[in-house]
Amino acid sequence: MKRLPPRTLRGQLTVGLVALLAVACLAVGITTALALRGFLMGRLDEQLSASGGRFAASLEHEAKPDADNRPDTRGQADATFGARLLDDTVTRAAAVVDDATDRPLQLTPEDHRTLAGIPVDGSGHSIRLSGLGKYRVTAVRGDDQDTLITGLPLHPVEETVHRLEAVEAVLFGAALVATGIAGAVWVRISLRPLQKVTARAAEVAExxxxxxxxxxxxxxxxxxxxxxxxxxxxxxxxxxxxxxxxxxxxxxxxxxxxxxxxxxxxxxxxxxxxxxxxxxxxxxxxxxxxxxxxxxxxxxxxxxxxxxxxxxxxxxxxxxxxxxPLEHEPVDLTLLILNATDDARAAGPGHNWLLDLPEEPVTVTGDAHRLQQAIGNLLANARTHTPPGTDVTISLTTGESGVQVDVSDNGPGIPDEFQPEVFGRFVRADRARSRSTGSTGLGLAIVHAVITAHGGTATLTSRPGRTTFHLALPN
Ligand SMILES: Nc1ncnc2c1ncn2[C@@H]1O[C@H](COP(=O)(O)OP(=O)(O)O)[C@@H](O)[C@H]1O
Ligand SMILES: [Mg+2]
Structure with missing residues (x-):
């Protein structure tokens, strides 16, 4: 799974804070380590130049049979390394060991090359010797046109720097964790008022x-x-x-x-x-x-x-x-539909008026006069906006949620583009013709307003040959 950066402002601020601190810690860590290393190296170089190649010079006398042919290790720091080169060839090399005895050193050809490559300038150079590890060495010109190399081990310097690095790592790690936690809490507290703003905006949006x-x-x-x-x-x-x-x-x-x-x-x-x-x-x-x-x-x-x-x-x-407020009385919907259909039949004898009513009379609570007007408008539409001979069916059904009155006809239907606005005011599909038929475009607006006022809904489905107005009324 791919880890995405946090999206919330809170997360971004916290991560940003920790990241910045991490960068700062890294910079401080690198700088202090480098500075310490430079300082310690400087001291090492001072020490080397102070020794002035004395140890290496003592190696010059190897040829002279002195007591037991040992270099002079007096006054030399532990692990001091010395070597004498004649014409870029190591003639002798030794290192001071704890017990102040030198061990003849086994130098590899690689070491020989390294030693021969050291510039004879009296300043410090870092090298690596196979048997001894890293060393800081200086090379000076001896009395007999030979080269005297003196070296001190680098590992105490490295050790000190590593120790500093370890301490810093622990310290900075702890600081980062603490900043992460404290930062998250702090950002959360400062952004808390924003939550109130969001909640209020959401409230208004609702x-x-x-x-x-x-x-x-x-x-x-x-x-x-x-x-x-x-x-x-x-x-x-x-x-x-x-x-x-x-x-x-x-x-x-x-x-x-x-x-x-x-x-x-x-x-x-x-x-x-x-x-x-x-x-x-x-x-x-x-x-x-x-x-x-x-x-x-x-x-x-x-x-x-x-x-x-x-x-x-x-x-x-x-x-x-x-x-x-409308009347709030029991209305016998069955009777109301029967009366409305009788009126429609008298007004439009050319249409076939069909009824589909349940056995039991159905009653709803509401305003009888207004409901009669709404259903009358639907029947008048079925009569005036369809040709004679059209079948008009008025059905009444009861269900869980309430009562449904459907008025459907098999007339020409209502054009699709006109359907969404059909319940609007002064809306007529055929304006030219409707003037002569005396239509006002308010009939369906009234149906909609009356049914809505009763807590119900009025909807339409229409295609050529089948137009149905559904009225749903709560019980
Ligand atoms: N049963 C129907 N068949 C076809 N068109 C209809 C039907 N009922 C309504 N319409 C269309 O809807 C329009 C709006 O109806 P209505 O609001 O009752 O206004 P009016 O009947 O006064 O024109 C009518 O003009 C007519 O174009
Ligand atoms: Mg009408």
């Missing part, structure tokens, strides 16, 4: 903001604008304030519009009724009335009738929008 009065949650308390998280909180508070303000205004304007629609349609009812009354009165005039005048009066009568219907529909919609 709210139904589309319409109506919205209860916005209050502003976030104690946001400290000196911190970044506090600034986010303050910005959110500002935003919530603006949104709340806008929503309140929108709600007020919606309310005004609703009242206006309700008032306007209410006010229109009386003059429209008067126009209609006067037209009827004029038609009843005894004397001779010219045909054109009679015709005009009849048109006035029928148009004002249509206007009455329109105004009534608008008023009903405005009242349903305003959330006017």
């Amino acid at each position: 709210l139904p903001l589309a319409s109506g009065e919205v209860a916005m949650p209050g502003p976030l308390p104690d946001t400290d604008h000196r911190t970044e998280v506090g600034q986010v909180g303050t910005a959110l508070n500002h935003m919530l304030g603006h949104v709340e303000d806008a929503l309140t205004r929108r709600h007020a304007s919606e309310e005004r519009l609703r009242h206006f629609a309700a008032d306007a349609s209410h006010e229109l009812r009386t003059p429209v009724a008067n126009i209609r009354g006067h037209a009827e009165l004029a038609l009843r005039h005894r004397g001779p009335v010219p045909t054109e005048v009679r015709h005009a009066l009849e048109r006035i009568g029928s148009e004002s009738q249509r206007m009455t219907r329109l105004v009534d529909d608008l008023l009903l919609l405005a009242r349903l929008d305003a959330g006017r």
Whole structure:
């Protein structure tokens, strides 16, 4: 499995902190180790130049038969190495051992080459000898044009540096772990206010903001604008304030519009009724009335009738929008459907009206008058928007969740692109034709509003030859 870097800000900050500290520790570790090493090497070089090749010089006398032909190890540090070269050839090499006796050294050809390669400049050089390990050596020119090499072992230096490195590794490791833990806790604490901001934003996102009065949650308390998280909180508070303000205004304007629609349609009812009354009165005039005048009066009568219907529909919609409480009484849906179908049959004798009702009468709780209007609208649509001879079936079924009324016909159907908006206001598929049939485009809007006000749903499925309006009402 591939390990991904943490995605949360908390994780990123903690990992970043630890990584930075690790880099810093590494830099400090390398620098101190190098510095210590340099310092110790310097001391070693000083020591070497102080010894001044004395040990190696004592090797010069190998040829002279002195006591037991031993180099002079007096005053030499333990493990001091000495060698004498004549014409780039090692003539003698020895090392001081604890008991102050030298051991003749077995040098490999490699060692010979190494020793011969040391520049004769009196300064320190690091070499490796097969029998002895790493050494710091200096080479000086002897009296007899020979080269005297003196060396001190490097391993005490290395050991000291390694020990420092080990101590630092333990120390820095502990510091990293401690920083990781403390950093995680610290970052968590500093980001805690962000969680509140997130929670508040999520709360607002859940709210139904589309319409109506919205209860916005209050502003976030104690946001400290000196911190970044506090600034986010303050910005959110500002935003919530603006949104709340806008929503309140929108709600007020919606309310005004609703009242206006309700008032306007209410006010229109009386003059429209008067126009209609006067037209009827004029038609009843005894004397001779010219045909054109009679015709005009009849048109006035029928148009004002249509206007009455329109105004009534608008008023009903405005009242349903305003959330006017509906009647809450038991409604015999079976009877209601029977009556509505009788009316439809009388109005549209050319259609075949079919019923599919359960044996037992079905009742729901609601507003009988409004439900009758909704079902009446569906039957009127099935009559006016399909040709004569169409079968219209009204079925009533009861289920677990409630009651379902389906009105279906085998007419031409409703075009696909028009279906999503069919329950909208003043929506008609065929505007040109619908003017003449007296349709308003409010019928299905009323169906939708009435059924929704009853806590139910109104939906449509339609294809050519099969159009069904489903009304689902809760029990
Ligand atoms: N049963 C149906 N068959 C075909 N079209 C329909 C049917 N019911 C409704 N429609 C279409 O939906 C539109 C909207 O219906 P409605 O809101 O009742 O308005 P109206 O009947 O006043 O035109 C109608 O104009 C018609 O185009
Ligand atoms: Mg209609």
